[in-house]
Amino acid sequence: MSDCRKKSVLLLKGDKKENMDDDLFVSMLSQNGFEVTCIPVLGFQFVNLDLLHKAIYHPDEYSSLLLTSPRAVEAISKAVADKELLHSVWSRKPTYAVGSATQLSAENIGLKVKGSESGNSEQLADFIIKDLSIDSFSSTSSLFPCGNMKLETLPNVLHAAGLSRIFGIFQSFWCKFCFSPSAEIGVPWQP
Numbered sequence: 001m002s003d004c005r006k007k008s009v010l011l012l013k014g015d016k017k018e019n020m021d022d023d024l025f026v027s028m029l030s031q032n033g034f035e036v037t038c039i040p041v042l043g044f045q046f047v048n049l050d051l052l053h054k055a056i057y058h059p060d061e062y063s064s065l066l067l068t069s070p071r072a073v074e075a076i077s078k079a080v081a082d083k084e085l086l087h088s089v090w091s092r093k094p095t096y097a098v099g100s101a102t103q104l105s106a107e108n109i110g111l112k113v114k115g116s117e118s119g120n121s122e123q124l125a126d127f128i129i130k131d132l133s134i135d136s137f138s139s140t141s142s143l144f145p146c147g148n149m150k151l152e153t154l155p156n157v158l159h160a161a162g163l164s165r166i167f168g169i170f171q172s173f174w175c176k177f178c179f180s181p182s183a184e185i186g187v188p189w190q191p
Contacts, residue, residue, distance in 0.1 A: 005085075008060040018053065036093055044071060052079040055143050057087065064094040064128075066144040067153060068121055073105035074096075077143050083110045094131070098124045125157035 009029050026036045052075060055062070067073055080086045087110035096115040097103045104115035115127040144154070 006033055009036050011036060011038045013040070017058040024093065046075055046078055049075065050144055052076065053071045055145075056080050057089065059089050059093055062093065062100040062141055062143040064092060064093055064142045065111070066124075066128075066142050066154065067102050067106055067111075068085040068124070068144075068146065068167060069098070070101050070105040071147060072145045073102060073111075077109050080109075086110055096124055096128055096131075122157055125154050125161070129160065129161045 006078065011025055011029075012142040013025070019029075023038075029036045056079060076086070077083075090111060095106065095111050095113045097106050097113040098116070098118055098121060100116055103113050106113045114131060115124050118127050171180060
């Protein structure tokens, strides 16, 4: 007798898409007869949203907004209820974003971004350096909402280019990465 049970696969990853059928890993494994369960191993806890809220509503204190992930945009969205006001407040300032996913997230809350074709923080920093004229750039800081796991790449490249005094990046830690509660839940495993 043949065993008709599907083999199970646990993917230790978050489901980025609303529809799990659109996930390439899930789709390929399912097509090959596997039952797939995704278990997110990281969770996100938004913190300091009150500080981010205050910063967003004081754009005169910042020369630009730097977004390096869709989570940064999500934090802004949670900190600011009025998206029209967000757009009107920040439309006069350059907003820079890494990648198309961050750009799409930012556009969904009314922000117009530059630099989204950059694939990482170093490329975004290079874009910012080329995009800005030091003479036309104010001496205020840039607002850089970031999480506790962020790398120092963006601030370091801008500093190395001599923009550290001009840029004085305000880093708002809005997101703490932690092990997901679902990762601690016992999932039945049958080899």
